[in-house]
Amino acid sequence: MKQKELTSRLLHIVGEEGVVLNPADQEPYVNDWLGKAHGRTVAVVRPRNTTEVAAVMRLCHQTHTPVVPQGGNTGMSGGATPDMSGAQVVLSLNRMKRIHDVDPINNTLTADAGVILADIQQAARHVDRYFPLSLGAEGSCTIGGNLATNAGGTGVLRYGNTRDLTLGLEVVLPDGRVWNGLRALRKDNTGYDLKDLFIGSEGSLGIITGVVLKLFAAPAGRVTAWVGAQNLTNIVALLNRLQADCGPRLSAFEMMSAPSLALVTQQLPGHASPLDKTYPYYALIELADTNMSGVQDMLQAGLAVAIEDALIDDCVVAMSEAQSISMWKLREGISMAQVKAGKAVKHDIALPISSLARFAAEADQAVQDDFPGLPIINFGHIGDGNLHYNVLLPLDVAYEDYAKKTADLNKRIHDLVTQFNGSISAEHGVGTLRRDELRRYKSSVEMDLMIAIKRTLDPNQLMNPGKLL
Numbered sequence: 001m002k003q004k005e006l007t008s009r010l011l012h013i014v015g016e017e018g019v020v021l022n023p024a025d026q027e028p029y030v031n032d033w034l035g036k037a038h039g040r041t042v043a044v045v046r047p048r049n050t051t052e053v054a055a056v057m058r059l060c061h062q063t064h065t066p067v068v069p070q071g072g073n074t075g076m077s078g079g080a081t082p083d084m085s086g087a088q089v090v091l092s093l094n095r096m097k098r099i100h101d102v103d104p105i106n107n108t109l110t111a112d113a114g115v116i117l118a119d120i121q122q123a124a125r126h127v128d129r130y131f132p133l134s135l136g137a138e139g140s141c142t143i144g145g146n147l148a149t150n151a152g153g154t155g156v157l158r159y160g161n162t163r164d165l166t167l168g169l170e171v172v173l174p175d176g177r178v179w180n181g182l183r184a185l186r187k188d189n190t191g192y193d194l195k196d197l198f199i200g201s202e203g204s205l206g207i208i209t210g211v212v213l214k215l216f217a218a219p220a221g222r223v224t225a226w227v228g229a230q231n232l233t234n235i236v237a238l239l240n241r242l243q244a245d246c247g248p249r250l251s252a253f254e255m256m257s258a259p260s261l262a263l264v265t266q267q268l269p270g271h272a273s274p275l276d277k278t279y280p281y282y283a284l285i286e287l288a289d290t291n292m293s294g295v296q297d298m299l300q301a302g303l304a305v306a307i308e309d310a311l312i313d314d315c316v317v318a319m320s321e322a323q324s325i326s327m328w329k330l331r332e333g334i335s336m337a338q339v340k341a342g343k344a345v346k347h348d349i350a351l352p353i354s355s356l357a358r359f360a361a362e363a364d365q366a367v368q369d370d371f372p373g374l375p376i377i378n379f380g381h382i383g384d385g386n387l388h389y390n391v392l393l394p395l396d397v398a399y400e401d402y403a404k405k406t407a408d409l410n411k412r413i414h415d416l417v418t419q420f421n422g423s424i425s426a427e428h429g430v431g432t433l434r435r436d437e438l439r440r441y442k443s444s445v446e447m448d449l450m451i452a453i454k455r456t457l458d459p460n461q462l463m464n465p466g467k468l469l
């Protein structure tokens with residue numbers, strides 16, 4: 001079908017406001033925020049509801065038009081960007097923003113996939129409940145994108161990742177059929193768990209259009225602390241101790257190396273370290289409960305013992321919500337500080353928590369030996385074993401040098417991750433960034449199973465081609 005006919009049929013389905021054809025207006029949809037992924041598109045289509053998504057998918061199925069699903073376009077793996085062919089349709093969920101139901105008795109919330117994560121958190125707060133998925137992009141990422149990448153963030157230690165927070169899904173299949181699995185049940189053993197197939201599938205199997213999420217009791221407050229230590233072994237030992245002492249009250253445990261903190265304080269105005277001296281490693285710790293009585297004392301006592309035992313060198317407990325927010329800003333500023341300072345070669349890795357310190361020591365040595373002088377920006381959600389082990393290349397690095405160094409660094413770091421029985425994609429997804437790496441590290445049996453599922457659900461390979469597989 002000619003492009004003109006395709007776009008006129010798309011216009012017929014979603015109306016004029018629902019199709020973006022002007023190349024200048026398409027810019028935010030065809031480039032990613034990191035400046036790494038660029039593409040072109042026939043049209044950006046913005047349906048208003050599931051019926052329109054289904055009609056668009058039927059049309060794309062009939063016309064063999066490839067589709068790239070997109071939420072907030074905040075992803076870090078190039079998964080939401082079309083390729084350069086100009087033949088792919090970008091299907092944006094950014095007009096599907098309705099929260100359909102909030103049920104504080106069943107502790108569930110039902111919403112369209114295009115709802116911004118912060119709006120879901122807000123809707124939960126409105127009925128005195130809590131939705132714990134939390135990440136730096138929460139003001140612009142969508143719940144559909146969170147589901148498609150099985151996003152992690154800072155609440156995983158206590159509440160699990162997006163998969164753990166999901167009860168039901170609605171999905172439009174590549175041929176336009178709608179699977180309504182919007183069940184608000186905590187038990188449902190009626191066969192294969194289909195929702196788990198789509199969670200983390202990165203737009204490769206269908207369009208997620210709706211979701212039923214779990215809600216939790218709202219914490220009455222939080223206590224935040226910042227600690228400095230000599231090494232990662234001690235930071236992990238502190239994590240282990242606080243988990244034993246505080247149980248589920250420990251709601252976040254984030255780590256930053258000294259170069260990560262220095263990067264933020266240098267690159268972002270108004271960001272200063274909470275401690276006077278510098279230390280090789282820092283942790284940001286948070287405790288929260290539905291009854292905060294005694295919680296601050298508990299954290300202070302735990303940290304005092306950790307200082308006595310020389311596990312940590314110094315610490316500060318936030319005395320106000322404002323202090324707590326400024327500690328979190330330091331942690332959440334690391335991504336933006338990297339963009340300002342250089343071109344980060346990102347390794348979003350998961351490891352057994354018991355191996356984190358040994359891995360980091362070996363990886364640091366490997367980078368120093370083979371790539372001398374490159375800054376290592378190591379930080380992450382170590383409470384759940386997730387490191388963002390990034391290596392920073394200069395902003396003006398030539399493209400060829402960037403591509404070569406990226407490939408060499410990826411091999412060096414990911415080989416080591418595999419030796420430690422880790423994963424090369426913890427929370428950001430595979431997209432195009434790690435697609436070739438995935439083939440190297442997954443067994444042929446695992447790859448065969450994934451390809452078989454893809455072929456069954458998307459036999460014409462129209463869903464997000466070139467991503468993940």
Ligand code: FAD
Pocket residue numbers: 033068069070071072073074075076078079080093113134135136137140141142143144145146147148149150151152153154202203204206207208209335336427428431464467
């Ligand atoms: P997009 O970027 O639009 O899409 C991501 C992928 O999902 C693509 O493959 C796309 O095709 C697919 N997709 C999107 N919507 C749908 C849908 N409705 N149906 C089917 N497929 C779909 N991620 C973390 O996990 N943890 C973090 O701590 C974290 N911190 C971040 C901090 C910052 C400052 C930024 C900018 C990003 C961060 N991210 C983090 C990455 C990103 O925000 C998440 O991956 C998020 O889940 C992506 O949501 P999105 O709506 O922007 O999806």
Ligand code: 2HG
Pocket residue numbers: 136153331332334335338346380381388390
């Ligand atoms: C975070 O934890 C994000 O801040 C981004 O997942 C990590 O910039 C990164 O590599």
Ligand code: ZN
Pocket residue numbers: 153380381388427
């Ligand atoms: Zn992260």
